[in-house]
Amino acid sequence: MNKGKIMSASGSNIDSPSKDSLSSGHSNNNNTGVSIDVPSREMSQLSLFSSGGSSTTQDEFFKCEGHAEQSLQSMRTYLQAGQLCDVVLIAGADGRRVSSHRLVLSAASEYFSAMFTGHLREAEEQEITLRDVDGDALYALIQYCYTGTIELREDTVQTLLSTSCLLQIDAVTDACCTFLAQQLHPSNCLGISLFAEHQSCTKLFIHATQYTYEHFMQVIRNQEFLQLTCEQLCRLLDSDDINVPDEQCVFNGLLSWIQYDPTTRQQYMYKLLSLIKLPLLSPAFIADYVEPACGTDRQCQQLIMEALKWHLLPERRSQMITTISSFCRTRPRQSTRGSLLVVGGMDANKGATTIEEYCPRKNSWTVCANMCGRRLQFGVAMLNDKLIVCGGRDGLKTLNSVECLDIANGTWSLLPPMGTHRHGLGVAVLGGPLYAVGGHDGWSYLNTVERWDPVARTWSYVAPMACQRSTAGVAVLNGRLYAVGGRDGGACLKTVECYDPHTNRWTTCAPMIKRRGGVGVGVVNDYLYALGGHDAPASNPAASRFECVERYDPGTDTWTVIASLSSKRDAVGACLLGDRLVAVGGYDGCSYLQTVEEYDPHSNEWKQLAPLITGRAAACVVAVPPQFISK
Structure with missing residues (x-):
């Protein structure tokens, strides 16, 4: 058969439609030899989107389900193969090296976004050292940037939280805070509260502090309480929200802290005793327990005298409340009301x-x-x-x-x-x-x-x-x-x-x-x-x-x-x-x-x-x- 022609059913030769003939809109396509019109290419495309005399079209968007996950998976594959990586992060704590892609890090972390898109020196460096960052925590967080999953364990969650706070990976920070809140116990709530305050994790700090107040009677029997600094103990005793049946329990907690290291801590007796609501203690308790614990300290003796006057001269109580501190000492804690x-x-x-x-x-x-x-x-x-x-x-x-x-x-x-x-x-x-x-x-x-x-x-x-x-x-x-x-x-x-x-x-x-x-x-x-x-x-x-x-x-x-x-x-x-x-x-x-x-x-x-x-x-x-x- 001639390349430029096709044979009709009757055996006659019919010219193969040329480019020109298609464009002119004519073609022989009938076994009877009758010539019929063949639509031009433009007309064929138009007919696909035309329906009768309607002038409207129905456009739509196509969405590939799982496209984002597949893309991240591909990026992770490149990471595992060491391909297309354009930065190496070095953990300052142990020198561990972790390769990655700047784009992925910037998308997952505001810290890296500011580093790589700003005018910082690190934006041009191929290797970047992150001071005081743990290598295992850094590796886990880089993997999270590609997978969206991370393992939380009791023995590593604090390190992971501090690193995620530094790198500003907020979702991981929130997950770590939630995990720690679920682990709160009278034996660890003080430590978690202090850690949360240091990391500026406000919600965890409030939650741990409220837990400490609620379980104060159990907290004072644990090692963490005895290891508080004087300033930390002052903040705790100064709260009216600690849950105690009476003020005697607060004084007993103070005394146990002093006796844990009496040589060093006796000097803080007045500062701490001023936070105890002595006027709300019975005169017998003051004579039997408070006075012996204070010894000859003149400032402490003044606090004791103030408390005894409160009991001896009830008709003058309104005149005794002359300062903010004396007012606070006569105001009951919420749980004792x-x-x-x-x-x-x-x-x-x-x-x-x-x-x-x-x-x-x-x-x-x-x-x-x-x-x-x-x-x-x-x-x-x-x-x-x-x-x-x-x-x-x-x-x-x-x-x-x-x-x-x-x-x-x-x-x-x-x-x-x-x-x-x-x-x-x-x-x-x-x-x-x-x-x-x-x-x-x-x-x-x-x-x-x-x-x-x-x-x-x-x-x-x-x-x-x-x-x-x-x-x-x-x-x-x-x-x-x-x-x-x-x-x-x-x-x-x-x-x-x-x-x-x-x-x-x-x-x-x-x-x-x-x-x-x-x-x-x-x-x-x-x-x-x-x-x-x-x-x-x-x-x-x-x-x-x-x-x-x-x-x-x-x-x-x-x-x-x-x-x-x-x-x-x-x-x-x-x-x-x-x-x-x-x-x-x-x-x-x-x-x-x-x-x-x-x-x-x-x-x-x-x-x-x-x-x-x-x-x-x-x-x-x-x-x-x-x-x-x-x-």
Whole structure:
């Protein structure tokens, strides 16, 4: 067959289509010999992307799955074969040489990116020495740049972390920090905390420090604690967040550190002792343990004298806090403040039955128990490790029943009932007995007062108040029982009465500046505080709610206005927790509040705390000493 021709089916020769004929659009391609049009090359390509008369196209992008991984794998193959490598890294610690590709290193590490793309000398060098870098860690990290995987082991993770920090390979740094956080133990947490601080690993440092605080009692029994420097120990003892049952444990930890190397460390006794809250130790402990440990050191003796004065002259405590350091020594650590219980109260469901517990060290609330049934406007007090709930109303009738919650095992039991049915009463413990003050019996306002003897397990009446009071604030100050404000049948009250158990008499004190019903009352540093409340007729209680707070000085029998709460409210709960007054919940006229605030008498400021789980008003608030808190 002629190269330029093809044979038709009939045997006739047909010219082979030339380049010119194709371009002209004609070709003989029919076994009958009939000439037909053959589209040009441009027309053929156009027909692939044309559909009818549509003028739109459907472009798309192609993505090869795994392309990046395959490319890195190829680069790793080149690395293993020693091909295309353009830099050699030398570990300064042991001289190990590691070849690599600048592009791969720059893509994985900001350190290498700055080195190779900037105007540094190393950008032109073929061999670069990295001072103080471990060879094994360097090799592992270079391999990570190609594979994205690395082995973390207890014996090498710290070296790997310090090297990844230097080379700014952040993903490895984070992985090492997470690994070390999972290995935290009382025997190593101090070392990990110091290491994290040195490497500027903030998250790991915070995590390890918090772990140290949480497990302080176990930490002080380990070797790392005894090997701390004086400055490191000072930072630890200076924290109010260390978890201890009492201040004696902190002093014992200090003493064990001194005795580990007494010749060298005795000189630091005053510096460290000034961080111990000596006024919060018992006088007996100070005499039996602190004084012998201090010897004749005059500065230490001054600290001891300050602590003893705190115990001997309680009425002068506010005058003794003259410096920041003396204030810090009288401020309890968070774990020694105990916890706060908020019991019942009115909520959006017409009566809460849950008991919430506040942990000051964690600044958080949890539901720790439930009441036996719904009660409103009842009274609560702590008698040792027992929570006593008195009176109230159940929605139908006013109660005289009394219930007792054993904090240790969480069980409820009934106590003998009061002689009078009461809701809106105030309850407080004075000395050993518990007092139930005033209230309403369902028919009339009350001025009667009953006393519960926990030894004889009986109720008896004591002298009545001069005024009938319901929703009054009741608190104990300097061995006396105070009844503050409240309301009688006609109006809210500003009057205040004080009961002396030795004489069985009530005396009238200076009235408050404002009338206050639904007032919260608490005691801090020998002062009585009245919080919030309202001054309105029973027919319109929303007419006037207060955010203002007054403080009563029994020495001068005067009231003073101090810093206000964050918002107006009545039916607010109040209680002393450690050295701070805490205001809980309340009602602002629209809603039952979750708000919790803490008052610092030293700065005269209120600070917001974590909110309640359930907003509530007229809840009873009591503090639980740390020795009664279940761990």
